[in-house]
Amino acid sequence: MNAGAVQQGRIFASGREARLSVRSGAHRGPTAGIAPGYVQGNLAILPKALADDFFRFCQFNPKPCPLLAASEPGDPRLPALGADLDIRTDLPLYRVWKNGEPVAEVRDLKDVWRDDLVAFVIGCSFSFEEALVEDGIALRHIDEGTNVPMYRTSIETVPAGPFRGPLVVSMRPLKPADAIRAVQITSRFPAVHGAPVHIGKPGMIGIADIMQPDYGDPVAVKADELPVFWACGVTPQSVIAAVRPEFSITHAPGHMLVTDLRNSRLAVL
Missing domain, CATH: 3.40.1640.10 (PSTPO5379-like)
Structure with missing residues (x-):
């Protein structure tokens, strides 16, 4: 919560x-x-x-x-x-x-x-976050009372008419065991973004500085954690731009x- x-x-x-x-x-x-x-x-x-x-x-x-x-x-x-x-x-x-x-x-x-x-x-x-928390997976932005960090990526969406542009992702730092469990849990929620689209190495999806999100607030990624990225519903704002x-x-x-x-x-x- x-x-x-x-x-x-x-x-x-x-x-x-x-x-x-x-x-x-x-x-x-x-x-x-x-x-x-x-x-x-x-x-x-x-x-x-x-x-x-x-x-x-x-x-x-x-x-x-x-x-x-x-x-x-x-x-x-x-x-x-x-x-x-x-x-x-x-x-x-x-x-x-x-x-x-x-x-x-x-x-x-x-x-x-x-x-x-x-x-x-x-x-x-927010829907799959509730399921993660109920399973005992701590989410740092929730614990700190901030917005989840979100980033424009180098991954292109599939165009339709004039609508095209970069995928936006949200990030949650997780320990490897929690990241595996998070994949399992969020895969059950395709109506709210489903499983992650990328884990680790932000530069591979065009994120130069994980502490400089395009939307939301930055959260620390500790040495024993991986950044886990989910497709984000802020993508339409990126596309509109x-x-x-x-x-x-x-x-x-x-x-x-x-x-x-x-x-x-x-x-x-």
């Missing part, structure tokens, strides 16, 4: 309770650990003209972009993820992009929402959508 969340007292009994707290403005911080057991999602919102290509991009790149749900154009509801869910208000912090550049971070989308926007919710590593659509919206890193789905339902036996 996220130490920062515990310190703030932001622990909720359900996904809906967490969303209502976010919607009211009571909870404004990162969402790791705030609703144990409930699936969280990354967000990408694009104009309808780009939606079909982005849907195909998710299909072609299921590890970084495991699609949980997509909205109808202009409809802020996603009933498959929560009966009362409103994508315009239910994340603590959004990032607004114009021509591939982040131009603002906002608390809700009421002033920027458009009738042609389609919302995509993509599986988040490369594609440069005229308008788009994402979550701010670490500030996810909390759904009514249970993590246990995503596990493959």
